[in-house]
Amino acid sequence: MHLHPRRAVVSLLASSLALSGAIVFAPTAGAVPAASCTVTPAANGTFVTISGEGFTAPRNLNDGESTEPLNVDANGNFLLKRFQKNVDYTVLAVNEDQSNIFVNCRMVQPETGTAQPETGTAQPPSTPGMGDASERAQGRTAGGLAGRDAAEASCSERPMPDRSQNHTDAYWEAWVQAADRAFDRACA
Structure with missing residues (x-):
C-alpha cells in the first residue's frame, strides 16, 4: 500500500x-x-x-x-x-x-427551499440539462488525463485543477473525481 x-x-x-x-x-x-x-x-x-x-x-x-x-x-x-x-x-x-x-x-440539516445562503460569493446553481452532461463528460476526460499525467510525473503530488479556466461546477466536480481515480489507479 x-x-x-x-x-x-x-x-x-x-x-x-x-x-x-x-x-x-x-x-x-x-x-x-x-x-x-x-x-x-x-x-x-x-x-x-x-x-x-x-x-x-x-x-x-x-x-x-x-x-x-x-x-x-x-x-x-x-x-x-x-x-x-x-x-x-x-x-x-x-x-x-x-x-x-x-x-x-x-x-447541518438539509435545505428544504431553493433559496441560496447570502455570503457575497454565491454562484448561480447549475441547471441540469444537456450543457451539464457535456461539461461533466469534458471534465471527466480532462481530469482523467491530468491524473494519469501527474502519476507518471510523481506519485507524491496529486493533480490540482486550474480553475482560471471558465467551466461549470459540473465540469470541476467531474474533473476532480476523474483525476483522483486515474491518479490512484496509476499509483496503486
Missing part, C-alpha cells in the same frame, strides 16, 4: 483533533473573528453546499481524499457545491502564519 504524504498529514491532524476534541487556532495578536464552515446537504441528497466565513485567503478544502483551493472573497467568505459525499470536510490554511490553521466543517 502506498501512503501519500498529504493523506498522512491530514490523518495525523484529524487523529489529533479527534483525541483532543477541540479546534486548534494559532495564537494571534488582537481579536480575530472565529472562522466557521458549514456543510448543508440538498433536500434531494445529490449535492452539498459548503460555506464559510471569517477566513483569510488563501485556503484549501480537504475531504480526506483530495484537497482543492477555495475562492475566499475579501470579506473572508466562500461558497461552493460538491456532489454528495459522506465525508468530513476541513478548511486548511495554506500559509503557516494564518490564523485558524484548520477548521472542521459542521453538518
Whole structure:
C-alpha cells in the first residue's frame, strides 16, 4: 500500500483533533473573528453546499481524499457545491502564519427551499440539462488525463485543477473525481 504524504498529514491532524476534541487556532495578536464552515446537504441528497466565513485567503478544502483551493472573497467568505459525499470536510490554511490553521466543517440539516445562503460569493446553481452532461463528460476526460499525467510525473503530488479556466461546477466536480481515480489507479 502506498501512503501519500498529504493523506498522512491530514490523518495525523484529524487523529489529533479527534483525541483532543477541540479546534486548534494559532495564537494571534488582537481579536480575530472565529472562522466557521458549514456543510448543508440538498433536500434531494445529490449535492452539498459548503460555506464559510471569517477566513483569510488563501485556503484549501480537504475531504480526506483530495484537497482543492477555495475562492475566499475579501470579506473572508466562500461558497461552493460538491456532489454528495459522506465525508468530513476541513478548511486548511495554506500559509503557516494564518490564523485558524484548520477548521472542521459542521453538518447541518438539509435545505428544504431553493433559496441560496447570502455570503457575497454565491454562484448561480447549475441547471441540469444537456450543457451539464457535456461539461461533466469534458471534465471527466480532462481530469482523467491530468491524473494519469501527474502519476507518471510523481506519485507524491496529486493533480490540482486550474480553475482560471471558465467551466461549470459540473465540469470541476467531474474533473476532480476523474483525476483522483486515474491518479490512484496509476499509483496503486
